[in-house]
Amino acid sequence: xxxxxxxxxxxxxxxxxTVSVSADSIRIGTEGAYPPWNAKDESGxxxxxxxxxxxxxxxxxxKECTIVEQDWDGMIPGLIxxxxxxxxxxxxxxxxxxxxxNFSQGxxxxxxxxxxxxxxSLEGMDTPSGINLSLGGSDVKSxxxxxxxxxAGKTVCVQTATIHQNFLESGDVGSVSxxxxxxxxxxxxDLTAGRCDAALAAAVxxxxxxxxxxxxxVLVGPTFSGGAFGNGVGVGIRKDDTDLLKSFNKAIDxxxxxxxxxxxxxxxxxxxxxx
Amino acid sequence: xxxxxxxxTGWGDELFFATLMTIAVAAAAIFIGFFLAAIFASxxxxxxxxxxxxxxxxxxxxxGVPELLVIYLxxxxxxxxxxxxxxxxxYDGYIEVNAFLTGALSIGIISGAYSTEVxxxxxxxxxxxxxxxxxxxxxxxxxxxxxxxxxxxxRLALPNISNVWQITLKDTSLISVTGLVEIMRMSxxxxxxxxxxxxFYSFAAVLYLFLTFLSLKLFxxxxxxxxxxx
Amino acid sequence: MIESLPRLLNATKVTIELTLLxxxxxxxxxxxxxxxxxxxxxxxxxxxxYYSYIFRGTxxxxxIFIIYFGLGQxxxxxxxxxxxxxxxPYSCAxxxxxxxxxxxxxxxxxxxxxxxxxxxxxAAKGLGFNKLHIFFKIKLPIxxxxxxxxxxxxxxxxxxxxxxxxxxxxxxxxxxxxxxISTTFRPVEVFxxxxxxxxxxxxxxxxxxxxxxxxxxxx
Numbered sequence: 001x002x003x004x005x006x007x008x009x010x011x012x013x014x015x016x017x018t019v020s021v022s023a024d025s026i027r028i029g030t031e032g033a034y035p036p037w038n039a040k041d042e043s044g045x046x047x048x049x050x051x052x053x054x055x056x057x058x059x060x061x062x063k064e065c066t067i068v069e070q071d072w073d074g075m076i077p078g079l080i081x082x083x084x085x086x087x088x089x090x091x092x093x094x095x096x097x098x099x100x101x102n103f104s105q106g107x108x109x110x111x112x113x114x115x116x117x118x119x120x121s122l123e124g125m126d127t128p129s130g131i132n133l134s135l136g137g138s139d140v141k142s143x144x145x146x147x148x149x150x151x152a153g154k155t156v157c158v159q160t161a162t163i164h165q166n167f168l169e170s171g172d173v174g175s176v177s178x179x180x181x182x183x184x185x186x187x188x189x190d191l192t193a194g195r196c197d198a199a200l201a202a203a204v205x206x207x208x209x210x211x212x213x214x215x216x217x218v219l220v221g222p223t224f225s226g227g228a229f230g231n232g233v234g235v236g237i238r239k240d241d242t243d244l245l246k247s248f249n250k251a252i253d254x255x256x257x258x259x260x261x262x263x264x265x266x267x268x269x270x271x272x273x274x275x
Numbered sequence: 276x277x278x279x280x281x282x283x284t285g286w287g288d289e290l291f292f293a294t295l296m297t298i299a300v301a302a303a304a305i306f307i308g309f310f311l312a313a314i315f316a317s318x319x320x321x322x323x324x325x326x327x328x329x330x331x332x333x334x335x336x337x338x339g340v341p342e343l344l345v346i347y348l349x350x351x352x353x354x355x356x357x358x359x360x361x362x363x364x365x366y367d368g369y370i371e372v373n374a375f376l377t378g379a380l381s382i383g384i385i386s387g388a389y390s391t392e393v394x395x396x397x398x399x400x401x402x403x404x405x406x407x408x409x410x411x412x413x414x415x416x417x418x419x420x421x422x423x424x425x426x427x428x429x430r431l432a433l434p435n436i437s438n439v440w441q442i443t444l445k446d447t448s449l450i451s452v453t454g455l456v457e458i459m460r461m462s463x464x465x466x467x468x469x470x471x472x473x474x475f476y477s478f479a480a481v482l483y484l485f486l487t488f489l490s491l492k493l494f495x496x497x498x499x500x501x502x503x504x505x
Numbered sequence: 506m507i508e509s510l511p512r513l514l515n516a517t518k519v520t521i522e523l524t525l526l527x528x529x530x531x532x533x534x535x536x537x538x539x540x541x542x543x544x545x546x547x548x549x550x551x552x553x554x555y556y557s558y559i560f561r562g563t564x565x566x567x568x569i570f571i572i573y574f575g576l577g578q579x580x581x582x583x584x585x586x587x588x589x590x591x592x593x594p595y596s597c598a599x600x601x602x603x604x605x606x607x608x609x610x611x612x613x614x615x616x617x618x619x620x621x622x623x624x625x626x627x628a629a630k631g632l633g634f635n636k637l638h639i640f641f642k643i644k645l646p647i648x649x650x651x652x653x654x655x656x657x658x659x660x661x662x663x664x665x666x667x668x669x670x671x672x673x674x675x676x677x678x679x680x681x682x683x684x685x686i687s688t689t690f691r692p693v694e695v696f697x698x699x700x701x702x703x704x705x706x707x708x709x710x711x712x713x714x715x716x717x718x719x720x721x722x723x724x
Contacts, residue, residue, distance in 0.1 A: 033467055040468055043283040044456075069454055073687050074351070080690060081354050083371060100690050161687035179594070179674045180684070185467035186574065193577040195592055213470050339661065339707035340700040341668035343679055348700070351692035441562075448564035459566060466574070473575035480563045480571060487562040 025064035026244070028054050029084035031072045033183045034159075036208045036268040037090035037233075049268035050088040053107065056260050057235075060251040073160055073182060076100060079236060085244060087236030090202065092163045094230035102239050104248040106232025107261055108273045112164060112224040113203040114156075115191065118216035122198055125150055125221050133172070133227025143222050148174035150221075155179055157187045157196035164200040167228040191217060204269050232275050278469060279478070286465040286475070293461035294482055300378050300457060301444045305390075307383025308443065312390030319395050330391070337388035342381075342449050349381035350453040378450035378457075386443040393439060397432035398424070430501040437494035441487055448483070458482050509685045509695055516681035517702055523667040523677060527602035528660060534603055535610025542615045553611065560608035565666050569601040573673040598670040606663045613659060617651035618644065650721045657714030661707050668703075678702060 030038045030050055038048035046067055058065035068084045079087055079101060092110055093103040111130075116122045127143040151173050158164040160180040168178045181187045184201055188209045191199045199206070203219055210217040235248045255261050261274035281287040311333075318330035337345065353372045361370055401424060409419045429436075451460035462479040466472035541553035560568065576582050576591055583591075590596045621644060629639050671680030682699040686692045 033464075040464055042285065042468065044289055044464070071452065071454060073683060076690050077351055077686065077692050081351065082358075083354065096688075160684065181674055182672070183467060185470075189470065189472065189574060189578065194583060195577065195594075335707075336700075336704060339665075339704045341665040341679060341703055343668045343671075344682070344696055344700050344703065347683075348693065348696045351686075351696070355693070445564040448566045451566075459564070463570075471578070473571065473578055476567055476571045476575045480559075480567045483563045483567060484559065 025066055026058060026061070026086060027066050027068050027084035028058075028086045028088050029068045029070045029075060029078055030054070030087070031075065031089045031183075032069045033072070033185055034090050034202075034205060035184075035212075036204055037202070038088070049108070049264055050090065052264050052268075053255070053261065054088050056255055056264075057248065057251040060254045061247045063247075071182065072162075075161075076236070079238060082238075085237070085241065086248065089236075090233055091236050092230035093232060093234045094163055094166070094228070096166065097230075097236070100239075102237045102241070102245055103234035104237065104245060105252055106234045106275050107252050107255070108233045108265060109225075109275045110202045110229075110233050111204075111273075112167075112200060112229055113206070113219045114198050114200050114221045115203075115206040115217050116198045116220050117191065117194070118218050120197070120218075120220070122150055122154075122220050123218065127222045130223040130225070132225045133229065135226060144172050147221060148172075151176045151198065153177070154197035155195070157181060157190055157199040159184050159187055159201065162201070163229050167224065168200065170228050172228070188213070188217070204273075207270075278465075278471065278474060286461070286469075289456075289461050289465070290458070290478070290482070293456055293458045294486070296375075296455065297444070297447050297457040297482075297486070300375060300382065300450065300455065301440075301447045303375075303379035304382035304386050304447065305440055305443050307379060308386030308388075308390045308439070311384065311387030312394045315387065315391040316394035316398065319391065320398060334388045334391050337385050342385055342446050343452070345385055346378070346381045346449055346453060349377050353377050353380070374450075374453055374455035377453055378447070378455045382443060382446050382450060385446060386439060389439045389442060390436070393432050393435040394428065396435070397428040400431055401427055433494065433498050433501060437491070437498075440490055440494070444486060444490065445483065448479075509689070510698065512681055512685065513678060513695075513699055513702060516676055516678045517706075519670075519676060519680075520664070520667050520678040521706070523598060523602065523670055523675075524660075524664045526599050527606055527667070528663055530599070530603040531606035531610050531663070534607030535614050538607065538611035539614035539618060542611065543618055557608045557611050560605055561612070565601070565605050566669055566672065568605055569598065569669055569673060572601045573597040594670075594673045594675050598667075598673055598675055602663060602666060602670075605666065606659060609659050609662070610656065613652045613655045614648055617648040620651055621647050653714060653718050653721070657710065660710050660714070664706055664710065665703070 030046065030048075032038050032040045032046050032048075034048075036048055038046065038050045041047050046069065051067060054065060054067060070078045070083065070089075072089065075087055075089055075091070076097070078084060087101075090110060091097070091103075093106055097103070114122070125146055127146050128139055131140045131143045133140060153176075155177045156168055157179045158168060158181070160182060165178065165180055167173075168176055179190075179196065181190070184205050187196070187199050187201060188206075190196050192213070192215045198220070203223060206217050206219060209215070235252075237245045237248065252261075256274065262272045265271070265273040277285055279285050279287040279290070281291075315330045315333050318326040319334075321327065321330075353376075354370065357370050357372055405423060409423055414423070447457055448459040451457060451463060454460065456464075458479050462475040466475040469475070538553045538556055541549040542557075544550060544553075572591070573594060576587075582588060590600060625643065625647070626639065629643050634642070667677055668679035670677045671683060674680075676684065678699055682695050685695050689695070
């Protein structure tokens, strides 16, 4: 009986609540497919670092929040169409995106890295452990040169419309063959299937996948930051919503001071990625 | 089979509700389609050249453009369009057209383009003499339509409506891209979460086969029922 | 919007290629299964029946996902010769489209074969034509003419179907349209341009079939 009631209610709700006018609450868009930043559990509930952080930020702002699920490729259009008022989806602050939307101050560092399957010829590349593209210098140049040589003729897989795709398309590592996917899950699947020679994403996305799937995914090459990789992950907000931007910045300040961001980062990433 | 457990540990309950959603959205879509088809079929059969043109434009566009594009267009455009209209009337807030309505409308408009052709064909095949006969018998035009034309049309159109229903049912899988949680979306999420795409997509295929099989049986029954007396 | 046109036109080539290759392979698959269907062997009949039933009873999206993402996860498939075909998204898409259009085509061809006048075949036999001759010179041409209108529809459906290639990383017309949107954030305009290109292609197919129907009409 319970099942039937739930069914009928679900159907009625979706049939009749066709047009919903937003109340005084803030709607936050997230992808729900980029663990450990944001993901979904077996009961279909949204979980992850950003989902918890979003709830805390709303508490600090004293506002009610609803978290809205949105596919990555429609994330920014969805914000502009006012489907939600803010984006918290592991979205890095980049100049490219700043042309269209605003960002709050960064709340976490996203470190990008290449991943391959164990035994790949790309293992053991001789590069520094991390490079910052904004700084430049001979270190960065030689590392990029090594990468260009190693990746020549290889297929590198990335999620579509990401900083990782932008970086590969920038020509910094020569002309690799890039394959773009709708979600990071799909990138992971094709990396393990052997369809990709390498994949590029947030390093934690790969370590999380390797741990949960038990597959031999290993990180190679330097960690990337700066340049096309932007300056950390922030809350995306429409250009004209300056008030909301201020309240988010203030709430992030509070969260940082109270150690909330560090606490959640350690819980979800295993290390303090707060900024 | 743990993957299909009912409750919080598996995907059984989620997939069950997703199947109901598929049925609901397909049913809503086909009725929206019938409604549109009634209008556009009459346009196509009308003596006015302009109306003919509008009717042809509708069926050509929505049978000629990929369903996926139509869905994307609605998904990205519907809220914007509704808000634009609302602004004309002085309302400047955010209005969301929910995923169900967006899905049902976009699939419905496509389904309607197919139904238009079915309705048109069915009406044309009805013997003209019947109209004259009913006039001689003094039937009013309205009664003539409801009592004579429509029942006959339905009988003639049933096999084709069955086809349109199958197309519509399968097209609903494409609205998964908008986030509406129907069979395909749920399988997509489950496949991503469990890293077992083969199992979940195959299971989705079985669910769709079950639905198409069931509807075929249902339509066969209806056809038998309505062809009594012929 | 104008800037995106060259990229969209370039991607149209991929769409056309996918459509033509799938249709070409699909015809062979379709004829093959149509013949199995008319065979007196029960096993052949059932194979053909269930092939067509399954591929027509499930959405193309499910089929392409099973072939690309599903089979890609099976280890023994990855170690077999099948992997040559299944490794690349392009060949996976072609495979899925071919099997799909093959199922619909087999139904179209089957009913076309069934409508061939028995008398014609008797006459041909009487004139001493051999079996192969009858098939290629009489049965097949009649069946092709018979199935033109329905097959024209199937061609348009396949053209539209190729838009699903974008879900397995291919950059066809729909894939590139989505790609442009994710960087320009102007969805409606780009989709309208892409939609118009598809419409032009359906228009061409539609008229091509009409032309063929006229050319090969019996009158």
